[in-house]
Amino acid sequence: MSDTNSPGQPDSGNSGELSWPEYLTGGESRGAVPPGAQAAEPEGHAAPHRVIGTPPPAVARKLLAADGGGISRETVRELPAEPDDPRRAKRVEKLVAACFLVAGLAGLAFMVFYGTIGVGSITNVLHSNLALGGSMALMFLLLGIGTVLWVRHLMPTVELAEDRHPMAATPQERAAFKETFQEGAEASQFVKRPIIRRSLIAATIPMAVAPIFLLRDMGPLPGTSLDTTVWRKGLRLLVYGTGRPISAAEFNSPGALISVGPEGYLDNDNAMAKAAVSLIKFRPGELVYGPPARPGGPSVRDKVVPNWTVDNIVAYSKICTHLGCPAALYEQTTHRILCPCHQSTFLATEGAKVIFGPATRPLPQLPIGVDSEGYLIATGPFNEPVGPSFWERS
């Protein structure tokens, strides 16, 4: 055991007189104390290590000090056996027993409820949870209350004092430790034979590095996969949820926003995590256009690219450029797209530029057009990486 006060451990070995635990064992433990430690301990401690705090410590101290090592077991009783108030104790006894009995009943009730209340529907689960949880809580609560009443009103009040000793060992003990350690080091030849030492150190380096190699196959290297999405020219925009293509004529109520994904990838979470798109319809004149995009060239920031829209319908990446949450909230009247995670706010009429929050880049715009059947399609991929920033993004 770790108790520094336990007999046999050096720091409890005060010279000159026996500490409290030792007198009961007849002082036999003194043999276990290293000779050096004993000599080093300062004189003093007229009082034994432990005394009774209440009633007055002075009495107990005197009693122990007078008897020293010759004291017998019977004369000292640290913990009184009688409660402080016998009359109240009788009342509390019944109360404690009642608590424990009802706790037992609650435990039985738990088992009965388990057997009688089934699950499998919302209502049943609700009832089962109430019955099981309630009986369980009652059981623990009464066990706790009973035990506390027991401790506070039945067990006699007692306060003991125990001596503390400095955590540091004595200089002698430290010197002895150092000597032992050095002897071991010398006997091992580790110091004397550097070739062994150095070759061992050299060998441990690969040993430590090799396991890191094992982690390599945890995932593929990112490569350029973050730069692109599955969108490409000609893919239809399918409505997320129904999976149907949508035409510009159908999507005609200004202020509406729907989530769309690329044809063939709606159930592919990996693809959708980057390719999800918000499709927004505006009234004529609401959009602030920049210059048309040249093929392959960069788009103008903070403006809508006119030749990437169809009839005032604009498609923006739904993936927030801050940390990748779906920027899913849209306020029709102000044309703000808000990401619910960290409240980056994008202005949909002006190329989804950032107007508040921690995001730094606008939501990329997807070039869209119409196919021969009148359905909306992508006319090309995003012209920049979507989603959160990463190191390799330039």
Place this chain on the structure above:
Amino acid sequence: MSVERALEGVGTFLDDRLHGARGVRVLLRKVFPDHWSFLLGEIILYSFIILLLTGTFLTLWFQPSMTDVIYHGSYIPLRGVRMSEAYASTLNISFDVRGGLLMREIHHWAADLFMAAIMAHMIRVFFTGAYRKPREINWLIGIVLFTLGMFEGLFGYSLPDDLLSGAGLRITEGILQSLPIVGTYLAFFLFGGPFPGHEIIPRLYILHVLVIPGLILALVTVHLFLMFHQKHTQMPGKGRTNTNVVGSPMYPYFMAKTGAFFFFTFAALALAATFAQINPIWLYGPYNPVAMSAGSQPDFYMGALEGSLRMFPAWQWVMFGHTWAFNVFVPALLPLGIIFGGAAIWPFLEQWITGDRSEHHLNDRPRNAPTRTALGIAMITFYGVLWAEGANDIIANHLDISLYLTTWIARVAWLVAPILAYIITKRICLGLQRKDRHLLEHGVETGIIRQLPGGEFIEETRPVDEEALAVLTSRSELPPLPSLEAAEGEVPPPGMRGALGKVRERLYNVVTESVPLPESHGNGHGNGHALEAVGADEHGQGSLPAGTGTEQRGGQDQH
């Protein structure tokens, strides 16, 4: 009695083999000091045990798999919906396993209680100075445990693969990606490729049920062993010194009390799980990367990180062909780094400033270390601002103010509030110290007015009692700074010279700022300024002038 004989038989059997009688006997009498705030640490331990018990139950049904399935279970609203096996099995635990929902909710509440109790315990240890030598190692272990607890919680609530926790994982991935140089690689290795992939739930599962709990268990064991070995600190009081431990013995008192406390913790969690629904994942729906609801919040212990990410300005550079996403990795690492790093360094910094290398087993009253207390409150305020900002959408909604305004308030409060908190707390501490000093100098007012023979009216005071005296006069003695001892004009000792020495001297003056105790902290001394009449008796007994001692107490009883 046969019970006694049976016990003796078991005891003999064990002692013959283990030699336990001597050590265990001492153990049974080990003294545990009593104070309500010492129970905070026990709450951590017991909620951890409850987490292990309920968590084991949950593993019997939980499937850590991201394989797509179509749900056919008892929860009708989600029937026919495509979801991962992890989410489906969590629904199964909630709706088709008896007691499953209860255990899930106890598990979740216990995790929150675990983290809340860690914070409360750390705050207690900090403000009472219980982290001081020789307990710095345990303080550091505690900080590591706090950090591990955060990860354990994050990974745990991500396992059901519901919409809310999926967003948490998405944010985790985004933070990893933002790290310079290694970020993209770390994200790809953790997720086994692009987000979300099919690996993350099984990987988080093994971290959550084995690796991190194993680490926590090992560290908790060391933490408790050190606490046991170094003995518990105690609050100041009569008969309590830096070289003793006063309290009730482990057996039977502490064992019974702590057992009761385990029951209470379990009862509180069972009550919470029964009557306060937490993490109803069936309402959130399975994760999909396209959907997200307003008002999304992480568990409370991730709130500060969330708030930090929300309020940080949109700063980002593209330099040397690479993206430096300061808007992500700085708020992700810096504020919590300041709190955890600051907490880890503080004990050693304080030692360096004060030069105090002695052991402390008697706790400080927070007011008696005004600078430390003020620093602690400033840190809590700092954390609190971030934490509140983590729920700024909820706050804006309830207070009916602009969302952006809450963010701006947080951006300002983040810097200003801790400074204000520091100044105010320090003033309060010094004021409380003056009040203590007043009590020691003038005694406790009794409300009894007496007329002196000369016609003057005075209010009777009585001396503070011995218990209060011990509390009021308890101060940690700090060694004087070497250079302050050196006389004017002398060369300061080495270590106090140069810029670093100057810094130390200034910090010393700040850290040790305190209202001194009265010259002779003789007990309150009866009437007004009658110090000379008392003769400054150390224990305030015996030499009091007539009419101030028992008579006054009697008078008080009549009122």
